Amino acid sequence: MKNQVTKYYPMLPVLAAYAALFLIGRNMSGMWQLVAMLLFYCALGQAFNIFLGMTGYVDFGYVAFMGVGTYGMALAISRLAHIEGLGAGIIVIGFVLAVLMSTMLSIAVGAVALRLRGAYFAIATIGVNEGFRFLIEGARIWNGSEGIIFTAQLNQILGREAASALATFWADLFVLIIAVAAALVTLIYMRSKIGYALTALREDEDAAKVMGINVTKFKIIAFITSASFAGLVGASSWALKTPYVFPPEVFEIHYTIEAIIIVLLGGAGTLLGPLVGGLIYGISKYYLSIFIPGFQLLIFAPIIIVIIVVFPEGVVGMLKAKTRNTAAGRFIV
Amino acid sequence: MTLLQLDNVTKRFGGLVAVDHVSLEIDAGQFVGIVGPNGSGKTTLFNLISGVFFPEEGRIYFEGADITRMPPYKRAPLGIGRTFQIPRPFSSATVRENIAVGAMFGTLGKKLTVDDSMDVADQLIEKLDLTAHREKAAGTLTPVEKKLMEIGRALAMKPKLLLMDEAMAGMHPSDIDQMVAFTRQIAEEENISIVAMVEHIMRAVIGMAEKVIVLHQGAKLVDAPTQEALKDPKVVEVYLGGSGGR
Ligand SMILES: Nc1ncnc2c1ncn2[C@@H]1O[C@H](COP(=O)(O)OP(=O)(O)OP(=O)(O)O)[C@@H](O)[C@H]1O
Ligand SMILES: [Mg+2]
Numbered sequence: 001m002k003n004q005v006t007k008y009y010p011m012l013p014v015l016a017a018y019a020a021l022f023l024i025g026r027n028m029s030g031m032w033q034l035v036a037m038l039l040f041y042c043a044l045g046q047a048f049n050i051f052l053g054m055t056g057y058v059d060f061g062y063v064a065f066m067g068v069g070t071y072g073m074a075l076a077i078s079r080l081a082h083i084e085g086l087g088a089g090i091i092v093i094g095f096v097l098a099v100l101m102s103t104m105l106s107i108a109v110g111a112v113a114l115r116l117r118g119a120y121f122a123i124a125t126i127g128v129n130e131g132f133r134f135l136i137e138g139a140r141i142w143n144g145s146e147g148i149i150f151t152a153q154l155n156q157i158l159g160r161e162a163a164s165a166l167a168t169f170w171a172d173l174f175v176l177i178i179a180v181a182a183a184l185v186t187l188i189y190m191r192s193k194i195g196y197a198l199t200a201l202r203e204d205e206d207a208a209k210v211m212g213i214n215v216t217k218f219k220i221i222a223f224i225t226s227a228s229f230a231g232l233v234g235a236s237s238w239a240l241k242t243p244y245v246f247p248p249e250v251f252e253i254h255y256t257i258e259a260i261i262i263v264l265l266g267g268a269g270t271l272l273g274p275l276v277g278g279l280i281y282g283i284s285k286y287y288l289s290i291f292i293p294g295f296q297l298l299i300f301a302p303i304i305i306v307i308i309v310v311f312p313e314g315v316v317g318m319l320k321a322k323t324r325n326t327a328a329g330r331f332i333v
Numbered sequence: 334m335t336l337l338q339l340d341n342v343t344k345r346f347g348g349l350v351a352v353d354h355v356s357l358e359i360d361a362g363q364f365v366g367i368v369g370p371n372g373s374g375k376t377t378l379f380n381l382i383s384g385v386f387f388p389e390e391g392r393i394y395f396e397g398a399d400i401t402r403m404p405p406y407k408r409a410p411l412g413i414g415r416t417f418q419i420p421r422p423f424s425s426a427t428v429r430e431n432i433a434v435g436a437m438f439g440t441l442g443k444k445l446t447v448d449d450s451m452d453v454a455d456q457l458i459e460k461l462d463l464t465a466h467r468e469k470a471a472g473t474l475t476p477v478e479k480k481l482m483e484i485g486r487a488l489a490m491k492p493k494l495l496l497m498d499e500a501m502a503g504m505h506p507s508d509i510d511q512m513v514a515f516t517r518q519i520a521e522e523e524n525i526s527i528v529a530m531v532e533h534i535m536r537a538v539i540g541m542a543e544k545v546i547v548l549h550q551g552a553k554l555v556d557a558p559t560q561e562a563l564k565d566p567k568v569v570e571v572y573l574g575g576s577g578g579r
Contacts, residue, residue, distance in 0.1 A: 003448075191447070192447060193437055193438070193444075193447060196426075196430065196433070196434050196437055196438075196447065197434075197437075197438065199423055199425065199426050199430070200423045200426070200434050203422070203423040203424050203425060203426065204421045204422075204423060206385060206421070207417065207421040207422075207423070208423075208434075209384070209385070209404070209405040209406050209409075210383045210384065210385065210405045210406075210408075210409055210413075210415055211406075211409055211414075211434055211435055211438055211439050211486065211490065212406050212407075212409030212410050212435075212438035212439035212440075212490065213406055213434075213438045214404075214406045215406070269425075321470075324468070324470075325468055
């Protein structure tokens, strides 16, 4: 029994870090905006890590799951606003729809693409995002390129004040909760057979197979889990913060690139990595854009390269190796 | 009782016939040495049996059931374990975790929990004398230790058949002999058949084998009880003569 509890010790630093972020944001004036951005990057990293970090497969179409999650929330609010008495419940429906839609898309993509190995998978997924965007625009699905604007519906259901609180506070708090939930699921996976199967297939897929691991099954589990968290992040960080959705804004590959950088910076496949990576990435991006606006990328790219060269396993990957078999190591995974 | 049966199995890579109409039988609990010069198809044969590749022709039966096109992850729990010629550890995982993975996924019937698999791993680690390396990342082991760990990983699957592709550059032949002898001892206790690839026909291991199969350019040249095989002029010519004799 004690053993069962100690297994989850690594959640403590995760919870402490998110609590600290929350308190800083609430108590230091002018900080909430930065904290909200950091929460977004941490949640994004935490969600993507479940697939990218744990399987070692790179999905260049990842942002598509955030995109459909955003649509899930937008559709729920814009199409169901006329139903009486839903109130804030409409947001719950939006989250459910976001998860359903991102899950369905991930099953469709995964069933085909996850049969491919490594680099072939990566190449196959490059088209997913663009393809989906053109499908929505071309076939005029969900209003096509005009997108969905649901500011009015949100104001009507919740009232102006609550709608504004939703955008400036609650949406960010949801992102925090999603990040914590994604971290918890990561740790549960790590401690279960799923985690061992994923480590094995990430390190050597053929060896994993001949040891009895149904690699496709476990890749799909990781893919769907990761995608549904991405859908939730999209639904709250995008749809609830800015009550509209346009295809080119949500199906934007640079978010996938940011997510990859965060996971690698922090340490792919580690629990704390996405949090550390998200903080380093978000803080540098924020201050670089204040001090040297316009030039941030010029400085940013070399910094990222240096960090990745110095810590090929990511910051947490390095810490984890250093603290192996020490007391601190029990908290750093 | 026949455990494994290959019936006219052929595997081609492009124009190259890596395994050429090979038929063979392995009995339960039998220890078989497999020899052949470089490129004669030994590893490919193991890959066909463990399911890494499917053959173009012929059939493979395990305990009477046709497994010719069964995916590898389904064969493992039936009782087919293997090691790799070049060790393939799950590098970032510890030795204990590597071995536990075998118990977790590779055993038949009721699946073991993570904790029970760790117990199985601990027992094997002790048997294999790997205690000092238990919590090390597998990638940091020496080649010999990796080899031992792979044996542990395969034994954790409770195999009925253990394929040991044990050739290894840089490893002292007497170390290999010792390792195989030791594995054989465990196998005898648990009635595991071993098909061990043996680099050199003069090695001590061959003496322990009940039978020897000689491959040459993908085809089975000899399949006979050890003493007979060693005297076979074809073996002497192909294996000790021109190409492989050192
Ligand atoms: N995946 C592959 N693709 C193409 N050709 C292959 C592949 N695997 C093996 N071969 C070829 O098949 C033939 C048999 O190779 P195999 O590895 O089975 O020999 P081996 O008896 O194990 O040799 P060694 O003693 O060097 O380990 C060789 O000519 C090899 O080049
Ligand atoms: Mg070989």
